[in-house]
Amino acid sequence: MKSYRMASWWLRPWHLPFNKKVRDDFRRRASDFAQAGADSAIIFGAHFRWDFEHEMDQIHELIAFAAEELAQYKIVLFDHHSTVLTCSCRREISSDRSANFSNHRQVLLSRPAGSRTTDFHDDWKMLNIDDGKPVFLPQYSAEEFCFSNPDFVAAYLNYVRRLLRETGIGGLMSDDAFYYSHRACGCPYCRELFCQELGMSFPASDDLSFWGNYENPKYRRYLDLRRHTVTKFTAKVKSVLPTDFPLMNCCAYCMLPYSSGRGLNYRNFIAGGSNLIMQEMSGNTPDATTGELLSFGYPQQLYHLALSREHRLPCIGLGYGYSSSNAEIIWAFNKFLGSGTWYSSLVQRLGLSDRDLIRIPDDPCQLGHCFQAEKQFPEWFVSESASECAVFYSNATMEQYGDSVTDYADDFCFVIKRCTELGYSPDVLTSIPDPEQSRYKILIVPSAVALSDYELESLERWHCRKPLLLLGPCGFLDETGEPRQTTFAQRHGWQAAFPPLNRTGHPLISPIIIQKLTPAESEAPRVLKEFHLLWLTARVSSEFPNAAQEFIEQFIVPIRADGWLFRKYIDAQGRWLIHGIASQFQVELDRELEKLRDRHTPMFKHLKIIRELHPMAAIPDLRQFTPEAILTPLEKVQVHASCDSIKDCAYFILRLAATSHINTH
Ligand SMILES: [Zn+2]
Structure with a gap:
């Protein structure tokens, strides 16, 4: 691609x-x-x-x-x-x-x-x-x-x-x-x-039995119609x-x-x-205040990469910066994710005068040599994901009740972020694969309330062969948002219930209900187990349960090091490439230019002029991976034969010989 x-x-x-x-x-x-x-x-x-x-x-x-x-x-x-x-x-x-x-x-x-x-x-x-x-x-x-x-x-x-x-x-x-x-x-x-599509007259704007009422099937069809019109x-x-x-x-x-x-x-x-799939990283990357590389947009980035893999379409990540140091990290983060790069400044939104903003170099002049490194060493960047941990994104759940409240997206995003921090290097999937054909060793399904018959059957097929971790409510509704005749729980002889959603209408003027409704938590959370199947019925949106972590780590070996994130790829010769990137940076702003900005511009708080970035954590001990070669593409691009010559860096790629993959169960 x-x-x-x-x-x-x-x-x-x-x-x-x-x-x-x-x-x-x-x-x-x-x-x-x-x-x-x-x-x-x-x-x-x-x-x-x-x-x-x-x-x-x-x-x-x-x-x-x-x-x-x-x-x-x-x-x-x-x-x-x-x-x-x-x-x-x-x-x-x-x-x-x-x-x-x-x-x-x-x-x-x-x-x-x-x-x-x-x-x-x-x-x-x-x-x-x-x-x-x-x-x-x-x-x-x-x-x-x-x-x-x-x-x-x-x-x-x-x-x-x-x-x-x-x-x-x-x-x-x-x-x-x-x-x-x-x-x-x-x-x-x-x-x-x-009127044509829904077979009813246009409701009055104060009719809350329709507007915002997810319990009304016609309202759900109206939302489908909007998506279809796009x-x-x-x-x-x-x-x-x-x-x-x-x-x-x-x-x-x-x-x-x-x-x-x-x-x-x-x-x-x-x-x-x-x-061509576009994913924007709004604001600063990394965050200018905390120095964290993963933002609230990260789970969505993995979702876009899922669409990219599944549709065989290229993906391009847009990140904003004002210096070479920042451009290199944005490029490295895109390579880490397995995405193309669109690098951009956004000088006109800084609130600088025309005279001051020309002090920031033009966009191509900020790129340093990162694009050249990618051109020079293509074999290090042409690869497919080798992740062993998959997280299912349930589109039906997102569309049928995840929209007007923060419930589904919240749970999904939290699970993605924690799985990354715990070193599972997760991929997102938008459909449940055939376990025989799939390289994934475990499938995690967070809060997938609405599933089609086909998706339910696929879940059953999956867990007959491979481990399945369900978190939060699962399979109580069909893909149109109607209650299921036979739920996933009933199929397994379990009594897990799904209390009424109570999603009655909301006025058009304030469409975003931030309040969280927690359907599965109104009954006592339960732990349901079968061979290859663990279901923790409580929603997971603030703490990742130990039981889930223990279950996952029975099947995959995480790659963890404080202050670092990892993703695994496989290259054209079948060799593993392990990308490591610093998860947090020390951020140095361009103080001189910051002083010249108009503080009243709307982006003053959200967008900072980052001059330099330095990784917070020292480079981890790489000898445990026994790499045959290591590429450090930032600052001075170099291929190393041994770990000993690698000093401070924010991003590296390890190449493992085809026969020496990390031992997994
Ligand atoms: Zn119109």
Whole structure:
């Protein structure tokens, strides 16, 4: 599978008008991309593309010139823009400073002022279900066009055709096309679709027997319809692209409690023909305050890698930084995960003046030599996961009740994080494999309340041959969210019950219920055992039970060292590669630039200018692995024949001879 080495190609306010000086800058920049070893670049800027309707010729001229310059070095240029978002001019003059600062049109590339009216394509906009006004998205000070609106869809497809014709791009990231708001959409097209598909009239906005009521099967079908609409729109975009043209979509933070019902899950994009999986690491990587490498997004990263393996589609991890030291760690973390890299700065969101922000090197110049190391030693990076521990992601559970509360995603994420820290190097699976064919030695299933008949049968097949660990409630509902006739517990003659969900409606205005409902814990937690099967019925979302740990470690040997994370791969010659990366860093900020930032910008707290990163823990004793060779790709790339020559480093790869794998049971 292709593994991208990508960095952002920023469009800055001073790139218009496009004169000789800018052309020279672009030529120099293309050569910087080549020197860094990048194989791809991606546009960042003019993000709310519809807002540049009157300057599109100029924007396309910039993109076309960049594509042509990069092509000389065989580097492909992707475009990246928001498909559906537009600035809300209604709120343009706002007393809320943060709203103005998060205005993408202004922060990413300014357009000439004064040529816009407040009702810019109002007929395309998503409307609030309750008051019929255009939906307002405070996080971007934006409004959203509706992808059920045939006029908007036709206009967007025409835009994509024109973009391809005029710019010579080799890939597209069509961003943001999902429902940003639970209050959307009440436009005439969405109302009509609703009535057609659900066979009922559109409920009043205060009818809580419908809105937010998971106990109402029609409401659950309504959420399915939203997901399906996202897929249908993706398929339309795909239909105007050449065959195999790379299409990437929104980052999809699908583990957030409200994402599923908004259609934000990468599986919806893949179902529509998306063929490149994107995973964003928002904020700083590692965290600027704690120095921790694993963020709340980590379980989702493993989920995206599961989609990547299962659909045989490349995955690309976007991380943000402002220095070589940070760029190298972001690249190393992506290699550790088994993902391609998209490295980007995000200078326009720092609240620095134009004069100050040019002190931060351009993105390709921050890359150091990490992309070159990957080019120079490809055999160390072309590999397949050799993990022995699998954690099942239950999509039915996520969709049928994991959405409006934090229950399922919480449990799933906690189990993933703990299994990683305990050294099990888990992979996520979205389907239950055939135990005979699978390399996994154990399957862990956290809080999979809703399972299809096929999934239940697959679980039974699995545990007849291989160990199965169930944590929390399991298999009480079917994949549509209806109670099962025969539950998993009953099949085994157990009395484990599932109390009523009590998920009655919630008002549209506050869609996110953060309150945790704990269905399995209202009865006494129990431990149920059979050969190869352990079921701890209590939910696991804050403490990993000792019994679970003991059960897992009967079947796999963890790789643990304080302050380090490990993942195992197998290379083309059947040799194991063990990637080790520091789990925590000492973070040094660029104090001088930090002082110059406007403290009132919304990202001031969330995004810091990291200058240097140093691993907290010393390198572990590697002799126990008896590697035949070790690669240290950061700072000075080097292959070592013995562990003794390895000094301080934040990332290493051990290669084990094909016959000397770590002894497992
Ligand atoms: Zn609509």
